[in-house]
Amino acid sequence: MSDLRKKIADKILPNLKFSAEDLEEKYPKRKLKEGACVTRIAPSPTGFMHIGNVFSAIINDRIAHQSDGVMFSRIEDTDQKRKVEGAVDIIINFLNEFKIDLDEGEKKDGVETGEYGPYRQSERIEIYQTFLKFLLEKGEAYPCFCSIKDLEEMSKKQEEEKIRPGYRGEWAVCRNLEHEKIWEMLNNGKPYVIRFKSEGNFENKIPVKDLVKGDRELSENDLDIVIQKSDGLPTYHFAHVIDDHLMRTTHVLRADEWFASLPIHLQLFGALGWQAPNYGHISPIQKMDGDSRRKISKRHDPEASVTYYDEEGYPVDAVIEYLLNLANSDFEDWRKENPKLLNREFQLKIERLSGSGALFDFQKLKDVSKEIIAKMTAKEVVEESLKWARKYDLGLAGQLENDKKYSLQIFDIERGGDKSRKDIAKWSDVLYEIGYFFDEIFDSAELYFDKILSGIDKDDQKLIKDKFLETYDEKDSKDEW
């Protein structure tokens, strides 16, 4: 009987290069000082960087480095359908732009640093297979030949009978297949996935420790979850457990949506005989939608994408400091006391993260941004706004470049000291704020009326404009004016 089980495991995964022991040895426990945290960010290359990814990256970065630990990135590219060409570069660029201090992982041009790689899941298949075979041999995993259609029918039936849905217990038809039957189907080339054989009982509560939420209880997992898909790639759950074990992650700080699957992960760590890392689940950033709030979503909200902040021209540090403040609200007090320190010096505390999702507040972002820009020198402001304008507003860029000395003087007005002017929150404001210094822009700038008289309807705007022009004389002295 168990001979056949071994034969099946060999059939499914022949010729493996390593044993589990090899891998344990290849990726030894890290030699770090007591209390050092190893954290990671694990983005999927979908071509889209969510502001929540940046939030999470900043938190992971700070927690690792303020404890003299290590932070790495791992590309989670096991979903072939969502994979987008060039997406890894997009991720790397944004991590760089937001000054995320990566010690290990993929850097520019596909080059990796670090001893715990490869750092792309698609290149770690053999590692996953090693442990998959281990579970298969132990009888804690099994091939499942159910088709998508079979599964749909099952959940439909479960719904009709008002039973908690899922591939579980007696519903898990493949879990008790005769070995002979499995052998036969395998030889017939029938497609299959590998499932984990769960011994969990949903009625049992297990205590979980969450660095953000505190001590909580969750139900044991009783679902036979898929750990390897029919394309041979692992699912998130399986890859996470193996990767974070072998990469010796000590603190998994990830999005809140994973909290519910914690029992699955704990169960897998147990089955593999490993100690689970510490977990902390970060609540999503939300926004107001009508009179209810919801997670900022990439489909509906432009501000979900990090590119939005670049387009609008928010300085990177403004976004970072805003997010830091969202993470730990005492950041702003610290900032007030330490106006000159780098925000990296701030000691972030995971337990001070909010347990519920925070609403993204643009007003506050703008304020943070104004403070940051007010602290810049005129030279920096010219450079930064020019950098933005070259990308998004060539007309403005031309004017700024035309007479750099003049530009410098404009931005030098009332700049510096405690009462430095705070009129610019983002580089796209520059046009409105200083456009009138440039005749070419000003003359053609109908947009000023829209801006200054916003909230007033078009007809009234015209009326005000006409009345003004009636009495306006360019030659008036300032007193007459």
Next chain:
RNA sequence: GGCCCUAUCGUCUAACGGUUAGGACACAUCCUUCUCAAGGAUGGAAUCAGAGUCCGAUUCUCUGUAGGGUCACCA
């Protein structure tokens, strides 16, 4: 629907079981002012509801309500 999480000014939040419930943003008023800003001063503004424990509850317990998350061969 099951399970889980969360609940303090409009927003982000602070408060060993004992505070006139604090701060920041936003808002309002006033001052300053050749414009726009900036700055200064002042102000309004909150413990979801109901029970219980306690001398005392924003804090602990229960119930309700509301919002969020999750229930894939996606991560």
